[in-house]
Amino acid sequence: MRSDIFISASAGTGKTYNLVKNYIEVFEEAFRRGETLDVHNVVAITFTNKAAKEMKDRVISWIDDRIALGHPGKWKTLRNRLTYAWISTIHSFCERLLRESALFLGIDPGFQILSGMKRVMLEQQTVRGFFEENLEKLEPLIELTGLDEAFKIFRDSLSKLRHELAVHPSPAGYSSLELGEHAEKVMAGSECFCVNFRELLDRYEARSYRMGLVDFDQLLTKTRDLLLQMPQVREKYRERFKYILIDEFQDTDELQSEIVSLLRKEGHESLPLRGRRETVYLQVQGSRCDGLQQNYGRIQIQRAGSAPPDSQQAFAPGAGRVSKPPLPEDHAPRLFWRLLPLRL
Numbered sequence: 093m094r095s096d097i098f099i100s101a102s103a104g105t106g107k108t109y110n111l112v113k114n115y116i117e118v119f120e121e122a123f124r125r126g127e128t129l130d131v132h133n134v135v136a137i138t139f140t141n142k143a144a145k146e147m148k149d150r151v152i153s154w155i156d157d158r159i160a161l162g163h164p165g166k167w168k169t170l171r172n173r174l175t176y177a178w179i180s181t182i183h184s185f186c187e188r189l190l191r192e193s194a195l196f197l198g199i200d201p202g203f204q205i206l207s208g209m210k211r212v213m214l215e216q217q218t219v220r221g222f223f224e225e226n227l228e229k230l231e232p233l234i235e236l237t238g239l240d241e242a243f244k245i246f247r248d249s250l251s252k253l254r255h256e257l258a259v260h261p262s263p264a265g266y267s268s269l270e271l272g273e274h275a276e277k278v279m280a281g282s283e284c285f286c287v288n289f290r291e292l293l294d295r296y297e298a299r300s301y302r303m304g305l306v307d308f309d310q311l312l313t314k315t316r317d318l319l320l321q322m323p324q325v326r327e328k329y330r331e332r333f334k335y336i337l338i339d340e341f342q343d344t345d346e347l348q349s350e351i352v353s354l355l356r357k358e359g360h361e362s363l364p365l366r367g368r369r370e371t372v373y374l375q376v377q378g379s380r381c382d383g384l385q386q387n388y389g390r391i392q393i394q395r396a397g398s399a400p401p402d403s404q405q406a407f408a409p410g411a412g413r414v415s416k417p418p419l420p421e422d423h424a425p426r427l428f429w430r431l432l433p434l435r436l
C-alpha cells in the first residue's frame with residue numbers, strides 16, 4: 093500500500109514535531125529492514141529559512157538522542173550526511189534541483205539569484221528596450237491608456253504578476269457590452285498586450301539566462317517546466333524522493349503544489365492543495381499510515397485526496413490537476429483585464 097498523509101491541527105499542537113518524528117522514523121524503519129535510504133531520498137520543506145534551520149536542528153537533536161542511547165551505527169553516518177539533507181524552503185529546494193538539472197533547460201548551473209534592485213533594474217531595462225523598439229506595434233495599447241500607463245501595465249505584469257500568471261487565471265474579462273463605447277479600443281489594446289507580453293517575457297527570460305541570472309519566480313516556474321517537460325528528469329526525481337514532508341502546507345500556493353504533485357510517484361492518490369487550517373503534508377511510502385493514526389493523538393489525520401470533514405471548501409479544486417505550460421493561451425488576456433479597470 094502506498095499512501096499519503098495530511099495532518100490538520102491548530103497552532104502549537106505538534107505538527108512540526110510529528111513531521112520531524114516522521115523524518116527520523118523513515119530512516120529507523122529503513123535501518124531495521126536493512127534498506128538503503130539516504131538524505132537524498134527524503135525532502136522536508138517549510139516556509140522560511142529560519143523554520144528550515146529549526147527543523148534541521150530538531151532532526152539533529154533526535155539523531156543525537158539515538159546516538160546517545162547507545163545505537164551509534166548508521167545514525168552516526170546519517171548525522172554526517174545531514175549537511176546534504178534536503179531540508180529547506182521550497183525556493184531553496186527548487187534552486188538546488190535546478191542547479192543539478194539546469195543544463196536540460198539550457199540554463200547555466202552556476203546561475204546567480206536575481207533579486208532586489210538588480211531584478212527591478214533588469215525588468216525596467218527590458219521593458220524600456222522593448223518599448224523603444226516596438227512603439228509602432230504597441231500603438232493600440234498606448235492609444236487606449238497613454239504611454240506611461242502602458243509602460244506601467246507591462247512593468248507591473250512582469251514584476252508583480254508573473255508568478256501568478258503562471259498558474260492563476262485572473263478574474264474573467266468583460267463582455268463588449270459592459271465596455272460600451274470603449275469596446276473596440278479595449279479589445280484591440282488587450283490583443284496588443286497579449287501578443288507583446290509574451291514577447292517581452294521571452295526577452296526577459298533570454299536576457300536573464302544569458303547573464304546567468306534566475307529570479308525567485310523563475311526558480312519555481314523553471315522547476316515546474318523542467319519536471320513537466322522532461323519526463324526522464326521527472327522520473328529521476330520521483331525515484332529519488334521517496335518521502336516528501338511539507339510543513340505549513342496551507343501556505344503552499346498552486347505553483348508550489350504543482351511542483352510537489354509532479355514529484356509524486358505514479359499511482360499515488362491525488363493531492364489536496366491548500367487547507368485553511370494549519371497543515372502538514374507527508375508523502376509516505378509503505379504501510380505506515382495506520383500506525384501513525386494512533387500516534388498522533390489530538391491531531392486530525394486524513395489520507396491525501398479526501399477533503400477534511402469540517403472544511404470541504406478549504407481545498408482548491410485542483411487535486412490531480414493537469415499541469416499547464418507557462419502562459420497558457422487564456423492567461424495573458426485575463427491578466428490584462430485585471431489590470432485595465434484600474435486605469436479606464
Ligand SMILES: Nc1ncnc2c1ncn2[C@@H]1O[C@H](COP(=O)(O)OP(=O)(O)OP(=O)(O)O)[C@@H](O)[C@H]1O
Nearest residue numbers: 101102103104105106107108109110111339340370
Ligand atoms: N508528542 C510530543 N511529545 C513531546 N513534545 C511535543 C509533542 N508534540 C509537540 N511537542 C512540543 O510542543 C511544542 C510545539 O510543537 P510544534 O512546534 O511541533 O507544534 P506546531 O503544531 O508545529 O506549532 P505551529 O502551529 O506553531 O507550527 C514543541 O516544543 C514540541 O517539541
Ligand SMILES: [Mg+2]
Nearest residue numbers: 107108109339
Ligand atoms: Mg510548526
